[in-house]
Amino acid sequence: MKLTIHGAAQQVTGSMHLLELDNYKILIDCGLDYEKDHSIHTNENFPFDPRDIDVVVLTHAHIDHSGNIPTLVRLGFAGQILCTPPTADLTELLLMDSVNIFLNKAGKKNKYGKNKGKFNSGAQPLYLQKHVMDAMERFVTIGFNKPFKISGDVELTFIPAGHLLGAASAVFKVMDKGEEKSIAFTGDIGRKNYPVLNDPEPIPPVDFLVTESTYGGRMHTHGKTVEETFVEVIEKVCIKEQGRLIIPAFSIGRTQSLVFSLNKIFSSGLLPKVKVFVDSPMAGMATTIFRKHHNLVNDEAKEFYNKQGDEFEFDNLTYVETLKDSRQVSNYYEPCIIISSAGMLEGGRIQDHLFYNIQNYYCTILFIGYCAKGTLGHRLLRGDSIVHIKDRDLAVYATIKQTDVLSAHGDHNDLINTVKHQDKSTLKNIFLVHGETGSMQALSDALTVDGYKVTIPEKDVAYVL
Incomplete structure (x- = not known):
């Protein structure tokens, strides 16, 4: 049995791991590399022949784990893609959104002339909607904690990992040359007491463990709850300063947890009601999927729903649908909170809000997640005084802040505790x-x-295991 780390090796994004047995190859995750340009040249050159892969196992829907699956299918992969039911639903949303991002970037790079409206050979998108649909036809869903035979010699079990609705650690039992071996891939490990999501469950003892290390050596801020943190920020920015709070947030996962937290704040009367705009059509569609799989949200969210109704709806909340309505948000001059994607500021409606507010002294931009190197979000967080947005260089006058209370990754101690559930004598x-x-x-x-x-x-x- 051999293990090769083809992606997320000594970097955060682009997860892609190959587990090879005799005459059987399993690819665990197939993500886009966010630390390189999302181009056909950097993401379609797989270090193996996609036709040789027998099955793909997807730990969760985030694009740095799922985003290159349509390319794999386009280049000849013909096997099944195994994941949990919420992961399948959320992945389709994210992959379709990736197509839109590719098309927008390709369109910007093209010079129109005689071939107006057509892509030139140097600006082709990585994949199209057709390739996403071809990939989705290969998805097969498996519930949590239900052992599933994927071949005569391999059994797969998904263990809840927290982090995102449907996120799983993948545990394999393998018969390798007559010897039983086990290996687990943690995927992304969530944290305890996270809004909406259940806590990650311990991974059973295995022989080999492939674990994420995003927060290795770093601890999350302790001492304040999610609600206490946001009450403090909203009170300062929106109530005392009568300003505008912009929160870049991924449409899937982070936005739902943030909306639920704001719902608890305003419904309990901790603050006067401030207008909240969720400006992301995909966030609305993702929220529908969260409602569909409501049996998998945590007990707190279920209890809130039973007592007060939908945890993703409240009076001062508006889900912005059309682009026209999105532009009208810029004309809303009362104090407000704008939640928009994408979280790293690479594309999406958030760029419009930044364009019109980055030079607003009464605006605070609050980051609630990780921003990979090379992204606009990373440049703002490192303190760049001038940034390039929508073909213009703009001075940064808005206040830039960051909090990790809604980070969906476990910190150093959480990672250590994940490992400590393993048996030292067998690991x-x-x-x-x-x-x-x-x-x-x-x-x-x-x-x-x-x-x-x-x-x-x-x-x-x-690596030979």
Whole structure:
């Protein structure tokens, strides 16, 4: 049995791991690399022949885990794609949105002339809607904690991972040359007591563990709850300063948790009601999927629903549908909160709101998630005084803030605790993925002190298990 880390090796995005048995190849996740340009040249050149992959196992819907699946299918993959039911629904939304992003970027790069309206050869999108639909036809869904035979020698079980609705750790039992072996891929590990989502469940003891390391060496802020944090920010920005609070948030997962938290704040009377705009059509569609799979939200959300109604609706909340309505939000001069995607500011309606507010002294832009290197969000967070938005260089006068109270990743201690559920006497090796080099090293050092064998794998290098 061989393991090769083809993506998210000593970086955060682009998760893609290949598990090879005799005459059977399993690809765990197939994500876009956000730390490179999303071009046909950097994401379609797989280090293997897609036709040789027998099955894809998808841990969750986020695009850095799912976003290159249509390319894999376009280039010849013909097997099944296994995931949980919410992951299938959310992935379709995200992949369709990726098509729109590709088309927009391709359109901007083209110079129109005789071939007006057509893409030139140098600006082709990575994939189109047809390729997404071809990929979705290959999805097969499996419930949590239900062992599933994917071949005569391989059994797969999905363990709830928190992080996002439907997110799972993938646990494999493998018969390899007459010997039973087990390996688990954590996917992205969530955190306890997160709004809407259930806590991650322990992964059963395995021989090998491939774990994310995003927050290795870093701890989340403690001492304030999600509600306390947002009450403090909203009171300062919207009530005392009578200003505008813009929150870049991923449409799927982060927005639903944020809306539920705001619902609790305003419904309990902790603050006067401030107008809230959710400006993302995809967020509305994702919220419908959260309602569809309401049996998988946490007990707090279920209890709120039973006592007060829909946790994703309240009086001062408006879901903005059309682009025309989105532009009207800029003309709303009362204090307000605008939640819009994308969370890293790469595309989406958030760019319009930034364009009109980045030079507004009474605007605060509050980041609630990770921003990969190379993104507009990362440039703002590092303190760039001038940024390029919609073909213009704009000075930054708005206040830039960040909080990790809604980070959907477990921190250093959560990662350590995930490993500590393993049996030291049987766990042969831990492979760290999905983290910056410093985070991986910090987590590796801590685990090594605790007596675990740890490997920080190099990209495209095969490890015999």
